[in-house]
Amino acid sequence: MSGPNTPIRNDCDECALASRCFPAFISVEKRFRVTQIITTNLTYDKTALLYRQGEKAKHIYIIKFGSFKTYISNPNGTEYINGFYMTGDIINMESVDQGIHLNSASALENSMVCKVSFLRLTILKDEFPTLANMAIKVYSQALALSQDLLKCISKQSATSRLATFLLIINRRQNIQNQDPDKIYLSMSRQDIANYLGLAIETLSRVFTRLNESGCIIKHNRHSDLSIHDRDLLQRYASGVEN
Amino acid sequence: MSGPNTPIRNDCDECALASRCFPAFISVEKRFRVTQIITTNLTYDKTALLYRQGEKAKHIYIIKFGSFKTYISNPNGTEYINGFYMTGDIINMESVDQGIHLNSASALENSMVCKVSFLRLTILKDEFPTLANMAIKVYSQALALSQDLLKCISKQSATSRLATFLLIINRRQNIQNQDPDKIYLSMSRQDIANYLGLAIETLSRVFTRLNESGCIIKHNRHSDLSIHDRDLLQRYASGVEN
DNA sequence: CGAATGATTGACATGGGTCAAGAACCGTGG
DNA sequence: CCACGGTTCTTGACCCATGTCAATCATTCG
Numbered sequence: 001m002s003g004p005n006t007p008i009r010n011d012c013d014e015c016a017l018a019s020r021c022f023p024a025f026i027s028v029e030k031r032f033r034v035t036q037i038i039t040t041n042l043t044y045d046k047t048a049l050l051y052r053q054g055e056k057a058k059h060i061y062i063i064k065f066g067s068f069k070t071y072i073s074n075p076n077g078t079e080y081i082n083g084f085y086m087t088g089d090i091i092n093m094e095s096v097d098q099g100i101h102l103n104s105a106s107a108l109e110n111s112m113v114c115k116v117s118f119l120r121l122t123i124l125k126d127e128f129p130t131l132a133n134m135a136i137k138v139y140s141q142a143l144a145l146s147q148d149l150l151k152c153i154s155k156q157s158a159t160s161r162l163a164t165f166l167l168i169i170n171r172r173q174n175i176q177n178q179d180p181d182k183i184y185l186s187m188s189r190q191d192i193a194n195y196l197g198l199a200i201e202t203l204s205r206v207f208t209r210l211n212e213s214g215c216i217i218k219h220n221r222h223s224d225l226s227i228h229d230r231d232l233l234q235r236y237a238s239g240v241e242n
Numbered sequence: 243m244s245g246p247n248t249p250i251r252n253d254c255d256e257c258a259l260a261s262r263c264f265p266a267f268i269s270v271e272k273r274f275r276v277t278q279i280i281t282t283n284l285t286y287d288k289t290a291l292l293y294r295q296g297e298k299a300k301h302i303y304i305i306k307f308g309s310f311k312t313y314i315s316n317p318n319g320t321e322y323i324n325g326f327y328m329t330g331d332i333i334n335m336e337s338v339d340q341g342i343h344l345n346s347a348s349a350l351e352n353s354m355v356c357k358v359s360f361l362r363l364t365i366l367k368d369e370f371p372t373l374a375n376m377a378i379k380v381y382s383q384a385l386a387l388s389q390d391l392l393k394c395i396s397k398q399s400a401t402s403r404l405a406t407f408l409l410i411i412n413r414r415q416n417i418q419n420q421d422p423d424k425i426y427l428s429m430s431r432q433d434i435a436n437y438l439g440l441a442i443e444t445l446s447r448v449f450t451r452l453n454e455s456g457c458i459i460k461h462n463r464h465s466d467l468s469i470h471d472r473d474l475l476q477r478y479a480s481g482v483e484n
Numbered sequence: 485c486g487a488a489t490g491a492t493t494g495a496c497a498t499g500g501g502t503c504a505a506g507a508a509c510c511g512t513g514g
Numbered sequence: 515c516c517a518c519g520g521t522t523c524t525t526g527a528c529c530c531a532t533g534t535c536a537a538t539c540a541t542t543c544g
Contacts, residue, residue, distance in 0.1 A: 076481075082396070083389065094389055095386070096379070097379050097383045098382075098386070132377070136338060136378070136381065137339050139335075139381035139382070140338040141339045142385055143385060143388060144336040144339065144340070146392075147324050147388065150388075150392065151314070151322060153392065153395045154395050154436070154438070156439050156440075190523095196396065199398070201502080202500050204523060204524050205500085208525085222509085222523065238320070239318075399531080430491090431491060441534075443533075447493080464491065464492095
């Protein structure tokens with residue numbers, strides 16, 4: 001419910017993400033220009049809204065830590081989750097064209113983001129032409145990811161949907177994780193079920209089945225998992241195993 | 243099976259798509275530069291392969307007419323369709339980052355494409371900086387579309403999946419269609435079923451149900467439909483109606 | 485015209501949705 | 515720290531939608 005707090009500091013240089021964010025494409029001497037243009041370190045509490053579907057879209061958001069979901073609300077009250085975003089991801093790239101938020105975004109946990117207006121980004125791009133290459137690179141990545149995620153959902157069985165989902169989440173978290181088998185699910189079961197097109201009860205049952213079969217381990221909190229038998233999980237994902 | 247034939251002509255000026263393709267962002271006097279860099283009017287016969295998953299990716303492809311599907315082949319032989327592309331669409335934008343084809347693409351009908359190498363596009367971009375804006379616009383659109391398509395699949399019931407799919411296809415075809423209610427499905431039932439995560443028989447049954455309920459009309463060939471009761475189709479899509 | 489491929493329909497089995505109850509977890513206040 | 519209520523997750527029982535298998539019909543192409 002709470003909005004963003006005031007920025008704490010304006011320094012991209014000591015950001016852990018700098019190497020795969022805007023500064024990476026700009027020489028160290030000129031980086032001060034970036035911090036002039038990017039609003040850094042906005043905090044959002046769990047459940048806080050980043051933006052609302054239908055509003056004018058003016059910024060992209062880079063997640064420094066934490067996670068967000070994006071969702072579409074239908075007139076009849078139903079919601080469709082269409083994306084989960086985590087550390088290092090950029091939110092709202094799909095709205096740059098139309099300038100209107102095509103979905104709403106809310107924080108899944110206490111999170112921190114940096115935001116850049118489309119307009120200022122264009123200014124920066126004219127100053128630093130290499131930035132255009134970066135934009136294309138990042139967009140291409142985002143498209144690849146989005147097609148990858150499609151794989152979860154176009155599968156027929158609930159088991160292979162969840163298995164695929166877990167593998168993709170794991171791969172994305174591995175960029176910052178130390179333990180390569182650890183999975184942290186910041187979203188609720190309801191959100192996952194919605195995203196995968198399953199009933200929450202089915203999802204829960206599949207979780208227990210994956211646990212009993214020994215391919216994943218559930219820890220104390222239901223948001224903490226680890227992959228125990230990656231090979232088996234992969235076979236579930238591809239639908240060979242049931 | 244057959245490959246591309248030789249280019250017929252090299253002229254973007256008289257192309258119906260020019261207004262929403264590269265030339266649109268370049269002054270008329272300089273357009274000759276575009277035709278020097280783009281390979282225009284390659285023809286692909288039905289079932290012909292545009293590129294193969296795993297190969298080095300060097301080009302994007304603009305569909306002049308016709309349609310293509312992209313699909314991922316799993317080691318165990320199964321295929322997953324992850325996209326349908328039609329007139330005006332650009333194929334392979336997701337591979338620009340990694341430089342490797344993440345899927346295979348094949349023609350669903352006799353089609354014509356223009357292709358541009360990533361490299362030459364970068365050259366052109368340096369010459370015409372506005373092109374970078376176009377790239378971002380096009381990528382943003384592609385992302386928006388891909389999220390839109392996700393809606394089809396994350397729905398629970400087969401009926402709302404197909405209804406959503408038909409509405410999206412219709413909207414995309416309306417850009418060039420005269421009759422706004424006409425739908426032409428160049429892909430097989432098998433392809434649609436695969437894409438929507440349904441069995442082909444279920445899909446077929448849903449088609450008949452949509453037909454019997456009067457919301458779509460099937461014409462002589464199974465690829466030709468029209469929307470008869472758009473409102474009802476929309477209710478099916480949103481899951482209000484069953 | 486006939487074979488091959490693709491689409492539809494029918495009969496049956498089952499995975500997963502629905503409803504309901506119970507368990508685990510979380511935040512709040514004492 | 516524990517007690518309490520609300521929320522979220524899990525489990526069970528039941529049944530329907532959809533997958534599977536098989537037969538038929540339609541369409542395409544030689």
